[in-house]
Amino acid sequence: MAAFPQRKAQRLGRADGSRKGGLDERAAGVVHLLNGRTQFCTTSSCSGRLVLAQGPPADISSGGIPKKNCTWLMVTHELCSKGDVMTALEKATGDVVLKFEPFVLHVLCQELQDAQLLHSVAIDSGFRNSGITVSRGGKIVMAVRSTHCLEVPLSHKGKLMVSEEYIEFLIHVANQKMEENIRRIDRFYTRLESALKTAVSTNHSPREETGKSRSVYTRRRKRKTIQEQDVDASPKDRNEELEPEDDSESNLDIFAEITI
Numbered sequence: 001m002a003a004f005p006q007r008k009a010q011r012l013g014r015a016d017g018s019r020k021g022g023l024d025e026r027a028a029g030v031v032h033l034l035n036g037r038t039q040f041c042t043t044s045s046c047s048g049r050l051v052l053a054q055g056p057p058a059d060i061s062s063g064g065i066p067k068k069n070c071t072w073l074m075v076t077h078e079l080c081s082k083g084d085v086m087t088a089l090e091k092a093t094g095d096v097v098l099k100f101e102p103f104v105l106h107v108l109c110q111e112l113q114d115a116q117l118l119h120s121v122a123i124d125s126g127f128r129n130s131g132i133t134v135s136r137g138g139k140i141v142m143a144v145r146s147t148h149c150l151e152v153p154l155s156h157k158g159k160l161m162v163s164e165e166y167i168e169f170l171i172h173v174a175n176q177k178m179e180e181n182i183r184r185i186d187r188f189y190t191r192l193e194s195a196l197k198t199a200v201s202t203n204h205s206p207r208e209e210t211g212k213s214r215s216v217y218t219r220r221r222k223r224k225t226i227q228e229q230d231v232d233a234s235p236k237d238r239n240e241e242l243e244p245e246d247d248s249e250s251n252l253d254i255f256a257e258i259t260i
Contacts, residue, residue, distance in 0.1 A: 008041040039110040048181040100150035115142040125188035
Protein backbone atom coordinates (compact mmCIF):
# COMPACT_ATOMS: atom_id res chain seq x y z
CA MET A 1 0.00 0.00 0.00
CA ALA A 2 2.01 2.93 -1.35
CA ALA A 3 0.00 5.59 0.48
CA PHE A 4 0.21 3.92 3.88
CA PRO A 5 2.73 6.37 5.45
CA GLN A 6 0.57 9.33 4.44
CA ARG A 7 -2.61 7.62 5.64
CA LYS A 8 -0.94 6.84 8.97
CA ALA A 9 0.24 10.43 9.42
CA GLN A 10 -3.23 11.78 8.71
CA ARG A 11 -4.88 9.31 11.08
CA LEU A 12 -2.52 9.97 13.97
CA GLY A 13 -2.86 13.71 13.40
CA ARG A 14 -6.61 13.70 14.01
CA ALA A 15 -8.17 14.89 17.26
CA ASP A 16 -9.43 12.15 19.59
CA GLY A 17 -13.16 11.75 18.98
CA SER A 18 -13.98 9.49 21.91
CA ARG A 19 -16.17 10.52 24.85
CA LYS A 20 -13.14 10.41 27.12
CA GLY A 21 -11.14 12.51 24.70
CA GLY A 22 -7.90 10.65 25.28
CA LEU A 23 -6.10 7.32 25.36
CA ASP A 24 -6.85 4.86 28.18
CA GLU A 25 -3.77 4.44 30.35
CA ARG A 26 -3.92 0.65 30.32
CA ALA A 27 -4.09 0.55 26.50
CA ALA A 28 -1.34 3.13 26.01
CA GLY A 29 1.56 0.64 26.04
CA VAL A 30 0.13 -1.47 23.22
CA VAL A 31 -0.91 1.60 21.20
CA HIS A 32 2.53 3.22 21.42
CA LEU A 33 4.27 -0.08 20.61
CA LEU A 34 2.26 -0.50 17.42
CA ASN A 35 2.40 3.12 16.30
CA GLY A 36 6.16 3.02 16.75
CA ARG A 37 6.31 0.52 13.87
CA THR A 38 6.04 1.73 10.30
CA GLN A 39 3.60 -1.00 9.27
CA PHE A 40 0.94 -0.38 11.95
CA CYS A 41 -1.42 2.47 12.82
CA THR A 42 -4.01 2.23 15.59
CA THR A 43 -7.38 3.79 14.77
CA SER A 44 -9.39 3.19 17.97
CA SER A 45 -9.01 1.48 21.32
CA CYS A 46 -10.61 0.91 24.72
CA SER A 47 -8.85 -0.83 27.59
CA GLY A 48 -12.10 -2.33 28.88
CA ARG A 49 -14.81 -0.73 31.02
CA LEU A 50 -17.76 -1.19 33.33
CA VAL A 51 -20.74 0.97 32.32
CA LEU A 52 -24.19 1.75 33.63
CA ALA A 53 -25.97 2.80 30.43
CA GLN A 54 -29.43 4.38 30.49
CA GLY A 55 -31.86 4.66 27.59
CA PRO A 56 -35.56 5.40 27.00
CA PRO A 57 -37.97 2.69 28.27
CA ALA A 58 -38.96 1.67 24.74
CA ASP A 59 -35.41 0.63 23.85
CA ILE A 60 -35.09 -2.36 26.16
CA SER A 61 -37.84 -4.33 24.42
CA SER A 62 -36.02 -4.01 21.12
CA GLY A 63 -32.97 -5.90 22.33
CA GLY A 64 -30.98 -3.37 24.37
CA ILE A 65 -29.99 0.24 24.72
CA PRO A 66 -28.44 1.77 21.58
CA LYS A 67 -25.30 3.81 22.08
CA LYS A 68 -26.72 6.68 20.06
CA ASN A 69 -29.51 7.49 22.51
CA CYS A 70 -28.01 6.35 25.78
CA THR A 71 -26.47 8.23 28.68
CA TRP A 72 -23.84 6.93 31.04
CA LEU A 73 -24.74 6.98 34.70
CA MET A 74 -21.37 5.45 35.54
CA VAL A 75 -18.26 4.38 33.67
CA THR A 76 -14.96 3.08 34.98
CA HIS A 77 -11.93 1.35 33.50
CA GLU A 78 -11.06 -0.10 36.90
CA LEU A 79 -12.72 -2.48 39.36
CA CYS A 80 -15.88 -1.07 40.94
CA SER A 81 -17.87 -1.57 44.13
CA LYS A 82 -21.53 -2.13 44.92
CA GLY A 83 -21.64 1.36 46.41
CA ASP A 84 -20.53 2.91 43.10
CA VAL A 85 -23.34 1.16 41.25
CA MET A 86 -26.06 1.86 43.83
CA THR A 87 -25.16 5.55 43.93
CA ALA A 88 -25.33 5.77 40.14
CA LEU A 89 -28.68 3.93 40.05
CA GLU A 90 -30.23 6.65 42.23
CA LYS A 91 -30.11 8.90 39.16
CA ALA A 92 -31.98 6.39 36.97
CA THR A 93 -35.14 7.57 35.22
CA GLY A 94 -35.25 5.13 32.31
CA ASP A 95 -34.03 1.61 31.55
CA VAL A 96 -30.56 0.90 32.91
CA VAL A 97 -28.19 -1.87 31.85
CA LEU A 98 -24.95 -2.90 33.55
CA LYS A 99 -22.32 -3.71 30.94
CA PHE A 100 -18.78 -4.98 30.98
CA GLU A 101 -16.98 -4.36 27.68
CA PRO A 102 -13.50 -5.93 27.30
CA PHE A 103 -10.42 -4.54 25.60
CA VAL A 104 -10.84 -3.67 21.93
CA LEU A 105 -8.28 -2.36 19.47
CA HIS A 106 -8.46 -1.57 15.75
CA VAL A 107 -5.22 -1.41 13.80
CA LEU A 108 -4.62 -0.32 10.23
CA CYS A 109 -1.95 -2.59 8.70
CA GLN A 110 0.29 -1.92 5.73
CA GLU A 111 0.23 -5.47 4.36
CA LEU A 112 -1.92 -8.54 4.93
CA GLN A 113 1.09 -10.35 6.39
CA ASP A 114 1.40 -7.66 9.05
CA ALA A 115 -2.22 -8.19 10.03
CA GLN A 116 -1.65 -11.96 10.14
CA LEU A 117 1.19 -11.54 12.62
CA LEU A 118 -0.91 -9.29 14.82
CA HIS A 119 -3.88 -11.66 14.59
CA SER A 120 -1.76 -14.65 15.59
CA VAL A 121 -0.44 -12.86 18.67
CA ALA A 122 -3.95 -11.70 19.63
CA ILE A 123 -5.37 -15.22 19.41
CA ASP A 124 -2.51 -16.66 21.45
CA SER A 125 -3.08 -13.97 24.09
CA GLY A 126 -6.73 -14.91 24.60
CA PHE A 127 -8.49 -12.46 22.26
CA ARG A 128 -10.24 -15.20 20.33
CA ASN A 129 -12.83 -13.00 18.63
CA SER A 130 -10.16 -11.08 16.72
CA GLY A 131 -10.39 -10.75 12.95
CA ILE A 132 -9.10 -9.10 9.78
CA THR A 133 -11.09 -7.05 7.29
CA VAL A 134 -10.02 -5.92 3.82
CA SER A 135 -11.95 -3.06 2.17
CA ARG A 136 -12.60 -2.41 -1.52
CA GLY A 137 -9.74 0.05 -1.60
CA GLY A 138 -7.35 -2.45 -0.06
CA LYS A 139 -7.39 -1.00 3.45
CA ILE A 140 -6.47 -3.76 5.89
CA VAL A 141 -7.80 -3.50 9.45
CA MET A 142 -7.05 -5.93 12.27
CA ALA A 143 -9.52 -5.93 15.18
CA VAL A 144 -8.40 -7.28 18.55
CA ARG A 145 -11.50 -8.45 20.41
CA SER A 146 -12.62 -10.80 23.13
CA THR A 147 -15.87 -12.56 23.98
CA HIS A 148 -16.05 -12.28 27.78
CA CYS A 149 -18.67 -9.52 27.84
CA LEU A 150 -21.51 -8.93 30.28
CA GLU A 151 -24.82 -7.11 29.78
CA VAL A 152 -27.64 -7.28 32.35
CA PRO A 153 -30.72 -5.02 32.72
CA LEU A 154 -31.16 -3.61 36.22
CA SER A 155 -34.01 -1.12 36.10
CA HIS A 156 -37.11 -0.29 34.04
CA LYS A 157 -38.56 3.22 33.89
CA GLY A 158 -36.32 4.17 36.79
CA LYS A 159 -37.50 1.32 39.01
CA LEU A 160 -34.92 -1.21 40.23
CA MET A 161 -35.96 -4.68 39.03
CA VAL A 162 -33.41 -6.80 40.89
CA SER A 163 -32.26 -7.17 44.50
CA GLU A 164 -29.17 -5.53 45.94
CA GLU A 165 -27.85 -9.01 46.63
CA TYR A 166 -28.04 -9.79 42.93
CA ILE A 167 -26.31 -6.50 42.08
CA GLU A 168 -23.51 -7.40 44.47
CA PHE A 169 -23.16 -10.76 42.70
CA LEU A 170 -23.05 -9.04 39.27
CA ILE A 171 -20.35 -6.65 40.44
CA HIS A 172 -18.28 -9.61 41.61
CA VAL A 173 -18.64 -11.30 38.21
CA ALA A 174 -17.87 -8.05 36.35
CA ASN A 175 -14.76 -7.43 38.44
CA GLN A 176 -13.52 -10.95 37.71
CA LYS A 177 -13.95 -10.26 34.01
CA MET A 178 -12.05 -6.99 34.35
CA GLU A 179 -9.18 -8.76 36.11
CA GLU A 180 -9.00 -11.35 33.34
CA ASN A 181 -9.14 -8.53 30.80
CA ILE A 182 -6.12 -6.87 32.41
CA ARG A 183 -4.17 -10.13 32.32
CA ARG A 184 -4.93 -10.56 28.63
CA ILE A 185 -3.78 -7.02 27.80
CA ASP A 186 -0.49 -7.59 29.65
CA ARG A 187 -0.03 -10.93 27.91
CA PHE A 188 -0.78 -9.39 24.52
CA TYR A 189 1.76 -6.60 25.03
CA THR A 190 4.48 -9.02 26.15
CA ARG A 191 3.93 -11.44 23.28
CA LEU A 192 3.63 -8.72 20.68
CA GLU A 193 6.85 -7.07 21.83
CA SER A 194 8.61 -10.43 21.73
CA ALA A 195 7.29 -11.25 18.24
CA LEU A 196 8.44 -7.92 16.84
CA LYS A 197 11.86 -8.18 18.47
CA THR A 198 12.32 -11.70 17.14
CA ALA A 199 11.51 -10.54 13.63
CA VAL A 200 14.12 -7.78 13.83
CA SER A 201 16.83 -9.92 15.46
CA THR A 202 16.57 -12.58 12.76
CA ASN A 203 16.83 -9.95 10.01
CA HIS A 204 13.31 -10.63 8.84
CA SER A 205 10.46 -8.18 8.61
CA PRO A 206 7.19 -9.18 10.34
CA ARG A 207 5.69 -10.06 6.97
CA GLU A 208 8.54 -12.54 6.37
CA GLU A 209 8.45 -13.91 9.88
CA THR A 210 4.77 -14.79 9.74
CA GLY A 211 5.42 -17.07 6.81
CA LYS A 212 7.17 -19.46 9.21
CA SER A 213 4.85 -19.04 12.17
CA ARG A 214 2.00 -21.33 13.07
CA SER A 215 -0.49 -18.80 11.76
CA VAL A 216 -4.08 -19.80 11.15
CA TYR A 217 -3.60 -18.75 7.55
CA THR A 218 -0.88 -21.28 6.70
CA ARG A 219 -2.00 -23.86 4.19
CA ARG A 220 -2.45 -27.28 5.67
CA ARG A 221 -0.37 -28.88 2.96
CA LYS A 222 2.72 -27.40 1.36
CA ARG A 223 3.51 -28.12 -2.28
CA LYS A 224 6.41 -30.34 -1.28
CA THR A 225 4.29 -32.43 1.06
CA ILE A 226 1.67 -32.96 -1.62
CA GLN A 227 4.27 -34.03 -4.17
CA GLU A 228 5.80 -36.53 -1.72
CA GLN A 229 2.62 -38.00 -0.26
CA ASP A 230 0.30 -37.80 -3.24
CA VAL A 231 2.50 -38.70 -6.19
CA ASP A 232 -0.26 -40.76 -7.77
CA ALA A 233 -2.76 -37.91 -7.84
CA SER A 234 -3.71 -36.47 -11.20
CA PRO A 235 -2.55 -32.96 -12.21
CA LYS A 236 -6.14 -31.79 -11.89
CA ASP A 237 -6.34 -33.06 -8.28
CA ARG A 238 -3.06 -31.37 -7.39
CA ASN A 239 -4.18 -28.01 -8.75
CA GLU A 240 -7.34 -28.21 -6.66
CA GLU A 241 -5.32 -29.06 -3.55
CA LEU A 242 -3.02 -26.08 -4.00
CA GLU A 243 -5.72 -23.61 -4.93
CA PRO A 244 -5.84 -20.64 -2.49
CA GLU A 245 -8.94 -20.29 -0.33
CA ASP A 246 -9.66 -16.69 -1.28
CA ASP A 247 -11.14 -15.55 -4.56
CA SER A 248 -8.28 -14.36 -6.76
CA GLU A 249 -10.69 -12.42 -8.95
CA SER A 250 -11.84 -10.19 -6.15
CA ASN A 251 -9.98 -8.06 -3.66
CA LEU A 252 -13.00 -7.74 -1.39
CA ASP A 253 -13.03 -9.12 2.14
CA ILE A 254 -10.25 -11.67 1.80
CA PHE A 255 -10.87 -12.38 5.44
CA ALA A 256 -14.24 -10.64 5.80
CA GLU A 257 -14.37 -11.65 9.42
CA ILE A 258 -11.87 -14.26 10.54
CA THR A 259 -12.87 -15.34 14.01
CA ILE A 260 -11.70 -18.15 16.25
